[in-house]
Amino acid sequence: NAGVTQTPKFQVLKTGQSMTLQCAQDMNHEYMSWYRQDPGMGLRLIHYSVGAGITDQGEVPNGYNVSRSTTEDFPLRLLSAAPSQTSVYFCASSPPGGSTIYFGEGSWLTVV
């Protein structure tokens, strides 16, 4: 009963490097999303998806890229990491019309 799985849990990047945060869910949820958490700002939505091939921007999409080729996976790509992207990233999923959003355990990213 995995739920929402994020990898890696911890990552240190150098400025300008690229990387992908992986997110997978095994609940057959159509909706998936990425949030970032910063001190004093709560969690903010980066991108979300309503199904395979369909994504939309959230509140803070700049510097991030997403795609959704399968129902299960929703990776978040940082094309050229910046120190401002140092944050904790959470992936989430939910069924259509459902009131419960399931979160992953988080990925701690430091950009130096």
Add this chain to the structure above:
Amino acid sequence: AQSVTQLGSHVSVSEGALVLLRCNYSSSVPPYLFWYVQYPNQGLQLLLKYTSAATLVKGINGFEAEFKKSETSFHLTKPSAHMSDAAEYFCAVSDLGYQGAQKLVFGQGTRLTINP
């Protein structure tokens, strides 16, 4: 667009005292409302949620929250604080995105400290 305001970024109470964490939201229709707790270096755990059923919602670990539409509030309470309640608490409101996708708008968080 929805917004959530948590009054007090840091709340400190004594063990055994009442815990009150305040949350106000902006919404023209009754939304879904949530409280999450985050322990240090861990993920988010759902404490409770309001989905337009009972206005007084009971959650885990002895917490409860009351939805007050007239005050657009959803304050979190616990009658008697335990040391294990020390954590950060987030209030969130649902918002609808593209094709009805449910998005969450979070408050800035309140760090709860329990004094022995």
